Amino acid sequence: MHKLLGVFALGVLWFGGGCSLTPSVDELPPMPPAAPEPIPEPEAGTAGLANGMAEPEPTAIAEPADQDQDLWARLREGYGLPRVDNPRVEEQRVFYTRHPVYFTRVTTRAERYLKFIVDETEARHMPTELALLPVVESAFDPFAYSHGRAAGPWQFIPSTGQHFGLRQDWWYDGRRDIIASTRAALTYLEQLADRFDGDWLLALASYNAGAGTILRAQKRNEAAGKPTDFWSLDLPTETTAYVPKLLAVADIVRNPKQYGVALHPITDVPYFISVDTGGQLDLTQAARLAEVPMEELYLLNPGFNRWATAPAGPHRLLVPADKADRFKAGLASLPAGQRMRWQRYTIARGDNLQSIARRHRTKVQVLREINHLKGNTIIAGKTLLIPQSARGSAAPAGDGAKPRGRRLAHKVDSGDTLWDLARHYQVSVRDLAQWNDLDPKDPLRVGQTLQVWSGNESGDQGQRSEMVRQVRYSVRHGDSLYTIANRFNVSVNDIRSWNNTLSKRRYLRPGDRVTLFVDIRDAP
Known part of the structure; x- marks a missing residue:
């Protein structure tokens, strides 16, 4: 389903005469979808996202009593793409209808976002089928991440x-921001x-x-005297x-009963409201003020990479519509000193910024x-301010409150990685690294003993610490373990440990498939 991104430099078509710094x-370049093919359904209640986080059910909203309150009905009314009787569309319809539970799950996930996307699409007078494009692109998973780094x-x-204009830095990735990415995608589609x-x-x-790919294909057809339609x-x-695929999805949404598919009911009322935070805010505080689970807050605000909103903005949070007034009132009465927690660190002899940043996971x-x-x-002797989560997830190893739960000792065996052990003990990679004064990308030594706190309640665990996506990367000409590791911000040793066959071969071959586990907060 996925296609590797081509090198889009010398082969790019230039139009209009001169070169411009802005393409x-x-x-x-192309943007390959990351949505997986429909797969067997997990047990009830275990549906998860690309980040490995358990996916809570959307906030309960009454089912629409009539057509006027049914978002699906409104979406159908705005259809504007041509209806096509084509074997390729039928093939995709059959493919989706063979997995009706998957379709129901994806439309359930869409409940948080679809009303906003339909509103934005209609405001631009665009065909409302485009609001369904995230079904194809990401299965409406806001944390979806592809081998092409999409x-x-x-x-x-x-x-x-x-x-x-989608900013991407340590604090924030606008590609996952529901509002910013939707507006950017619709602008891009309008331009196209x-x-x-x-x-x-x-x-x-x-x-x-x-x-460029489409224009070149049209030129080939023109030269051969063939039509240039899609x-x-x-x-x-x-x-x-x-x-x-999109046309098939739109057909199924048009008449789900005909295809044996049940769409999750979605009312035509706002699921969330955007609230101006007036500056940086710890997300734990925000969840407490809004009285919503952290998981719900992150699903509405997936653009934030860390435990707080970004200092450079956007200074807004999406909260469930029925919690907005409570959140606004709580935020207005929150003392300025409680919006964020800061640790004052006294610089010691021999310290440098890199060692301090590594120790404090920043x-x-x-x-x-x-x-x-x-x-x-x-x-030495001066102090530095270091941001710290209200739940203590940013505390350095050995500092702050002792982790809760039962302390275990794990002796590293051949092939063990921090990622595998974190999954085994149901803790976060970052917590496991922190407890053992390691960087998440550090290699492990056979015989090394690691501390593990079973049943811990670290804040990092609650703050999307499992934002790790399994990626199957196809090796290209010129690739090496080093270039792949650098591309996805992982270590060469990690790649070897995730791919046992690589240790038996000296070189990579084009077309080889390499398994990677990528933390999407740190990946470029």
């Missing part, structure tokens, strides 16, 4: 996200539709494969299926920004 829509519900790769004279099927194909073009395999750049440092020079 045109024709030059933007992230979020709309699957923006880093460069295209930056082109459309304009580029192809209002042909939405070509615009959708371009969203997947890149406009169905007549010779396109990559993934793209030839991509547009039919970045050198973050320490520079918070402490207004122009360079890396620090002076």
